[in-house]
Amino acid sequence: MHDILPAEMHLWHALERAVRETFEAYGYDEIRIPVVEKTELFARAIGDATDVVEKEMYTFEDRNGDLLSLRPEGTAGVVRAVLQNGLLYAAPLRLWYVGPMFRRERPQKGRTRQFHQVGAEVFGAPGPDADAELLAMCQRLWRRLGLSELRLEVNSLGTADERAVFRQDLRSFLDAREALLDEDSRRRLDRNPLRILDSKDPDVQKVLDDAPVLRDYLGAESRAHFERFLGLLERFEVRFTVNPRLVRGLDYYSHTVFEWITDALGAQGTVCAGGRYDGLVEIQGGRPWPGIGFAMGQERLIELMRTQVQPAADAPDVYLVMAGEGTTARGLALAERLRTAVPRLRLQANLGGGSFKAQFKRADRSGAALALVVGEDELERGEVTVKALREDSGQQQVALDELAGWLENWLGKNGKKGPE
Numbered sequence: 001m002h003d004i005l006p007a008e009m010h011l012w013h014a015l016e017r018a019v020r021e022t023f024e025a026y027g028y029d030e031i032r033i034p035v036v037e038k039t040e041l042f043a044r045a046i047g048d049a050t051d052v053v054e055k056e057m058y059t060f061e062d063r064n065g066d067l068l069s070l071r072p073e074g075t076a077g078v079v080r081a082v083l084q085n086g087l088l089y090a091a092p093l094r095l096w097y098v099g100p101m102f103r104r105e106r107p108q109k110g111r112t113r114q115f116h117q118v119g120a121e122v123f124g125a126p127g128p129d130a131d132a133e134l135l136a137m138c139q140r141l142w143r144r145l146g147l148s149e150l151r152l153e154v155n156s157l158g159t160a161d162e163r164a165v166f167r168q169d170l171r172s173f174l175d176a177r178e179a180l181l182d183e184d185s186r187r188r189l190d191r192n193p194l195r196i197l198d199s200k201d202p203d204v205q206k207v208l209d210d211a212p213v214l215r216d217y218l219g220a221e222s223r224a225h226f227e228r229f230l231g232l233l234e235r236f237e238v239r240f241t242v243n244p245r246l247v248r249g250l251d252y253y254s255h256t257v258f259e260w261i262t263d264a265l266g267a268q269g270t271v272c273a274g275g276r277y278d279g280l281v282e283i284q285g286g287r288p289w290p291g292i293g294f295a296m297g298q299e300r301l302i303e304l305m306r307t308q309v310q311p312a313a314d315a316p317d318v319y320l321v322m323a324g325e326g327t328t329a330r331g332l333a334l335a336e337r338l339r340t341a342v343p344r345l346r347l348q349a350n351l352g353g354g355s356f357k358a359q360f361k362r363a364d365r366s367g368a369a370l371a372l373v374v375g376e377d378e379l380e381r382g383e384v385t386v387k388a389l390r391e392d393s394g395q396q397q398v399a400l401d402e403l404a405g406w407l408e409n410w411l412g413k414n415g416k417k418g419p420e
Helices: 006-025 039-046 051-056 075-084 128-145 160-175 183-191 193-198 202-208 220-235 298-308 327-341 356-366 376-381 400-413
Strands: 036-038 059-061 067-070 093-102 114-123 151-156 254-261 270-276 291-297 318-323 347-349 370-375 383-388 395-399
Touching: 006 093, 006 114, 006 128, 006 298, 036 039, 036 075, 039 067, 039 075, 075 093, 075 114, 075 291, 114 128, 114 298, 128 220, 128 254, 128 270, 128 291, 151 220, 160 183, 160 193, 183 193, 193 202, 220 254, 254 291, 270 298, 291 298, 318 327, 318 356, 327 347, 327 370, 327 376, 327 400, 356 370, 370 376, 376 383, 383 400, 395 400
Parallel strands: 318 347, 318 370
Antiparallel strands: 036 067, 059 067, 093 114, 114 291, 151 254, 254 270, 270 291, 370 383, 383 395
């Protein structure tokens, strides 16, 4: 678990701003769910045979003897929330969330025990149009963030019944070759053999070359859903590759599954993943109801932004320099009036005194474009000195009663939006 330091926050702000505006453009509403849920919620939804439930959840008993867990993912909590609050059947329901998740696993680059996800969920839309629109929305977000070299892999897991037949045949195939499997795959063999398809071990992948393929077990309806989905992706100009071995690590998925992958982050290359989970609402106590969604890892996206985009750091527009007898109180009062008169202005005032030289060093470190200088002479004349800090354009005097209008005009000329 790690701190997010002030120097990094502009990346988080840029990502979350782009997410909010992109998702809202598609009609999504934000929902906020608790960090702690009853453990049984995740055991039911994710599956007690998964690595997440078996090994990775932070679970504890509270004073009442209830077993609670820090959330390892967001979808189960969203389903619980919409059921509990009677939101589910206002179909189609589009929701998104953002926040920390927790998994007790071996930390490495791009994988930490507390991590942050953005997720989106759609309920009540059973067709492939919802599947394809989700992925078009992802692609629009990547373009807005300026991210490249992200590739999309898709697959169909079919229905639970189709998957059960495939699972049985895959298990029989792997049982006969158990000696060739690595320790992790042998452990999964009894309880979750589909996850062996995800193995990164090259020897296991060689074994899987001749294994049964899930697409051969899909019925006509599942095939039609997947083909319509692929057709819509082509129409939306979303490039993709069908990966017949793509499975998701959580038991609730069915039909469409997908991953956005990059080679720029080493082993932890999946930055966004999800799929359809038409059985999850029923598992959580509701009536059968279709759903589809995804989650994207903020840390991984931010690492891509850091290397590919490098958005400018958040900085104040102006830094207020005050020096001389009685200037601090009057200068700070001026700052308050300017923040009221020009709401979009980002104004940082000097605190703690200091010489003009020391204050100008602070102004430069702040990243501000302008310095407003309030000294005894300026106050006596009823004006402020405005000095450019990022370009060699000199300085000028602006009357105090004209300063708000001058700053408003300067913000407009420089395309500054200010705080939202």
